[in-house]
Amino acid sequence: MSLTFDILKAMSDARLKYKGVEVNGFGIPTFLIKNKQSFKSTLSRLKKNGYVLDEKGMWKITPKGKKLVEERIGRLQTFKSPFTIHSKKNLLLFFDIPEPQKAKREWLRNHLINFNYKMIQRSVWLGPSPLPKDFTEYLKSIKIEKYIKTYKLAKDQN
Numbered sequence: 001m002s003l004t005f006d007i008l009k010a011m012s013d014a015r016l017k018y019k020g021v022e023v024n025g026f027g028i029p030t031f032l033i034k035n036k037q038s039f040k041s042t043l044s045r046l047k048k049n050g051y052v053l054d055e056k057g058m059w060k061i062t063p064k065g066k067k068l069v070e071e072r073i074g075r076l077q078t079f080k081s082p083f084t085i086h087s088k089k090n091l092l093l094f095f096d097i098p099e100p101q102k103a104k105r106e107w108l109r110n111h112l113i114n115f116n117y118k119m120i121q122r123s124v125w126l127g128p129s130p131l132p133k134d135f136t137e138y139l140k141s142i143k144i145e146k147y148i149k150t151y152k153l154a155k156d157q158n
């Protein structure tokens with residue numbers, strides 16, 4: 001998901017631990033910060049938008065921030081994988097989901113990982129087939145199926 005969502009999610013799920021546990025800047029071990037400037041900019045934007053507040057150096061998520069997290073999580077359905085780690089990889093999946101639907105794009109990536117797909121490029125994945133019928137029907141219901149193309153391979157890949 002996006003860094004904004006990661007920060008809000010981490011703050012809403014706060015399980016503060018300290019000694020002996022690797023923690024981030026909030027003391028929460030839920031995500032990695034790769035770019036400190038990007039993190040600072042995102043945190044500043046979260047504060048400006050009223051999702052977090054800084055009380056004497058202690059960052060807290062606001063009710064508005066919690067609501068955003070709940071909406072994001074509750075908005076998209078989750079599916080269990082019908083595939084095993086050893087399922088033959090015989091489906092090539094491409095997608096190009098527009099930026100305004102970024103949450104759906106990230107949701108799809110997470111499900112592809114859950115379905116034991118391997119990323120070839122950010123929007124090109126190889127995995128088992130067929131995709132579950134309820135999953136493909138859900139793609140239609142959230143209106144992203146038109147951005148997804150699949151190709152069945154003649155030969156299974158490992």
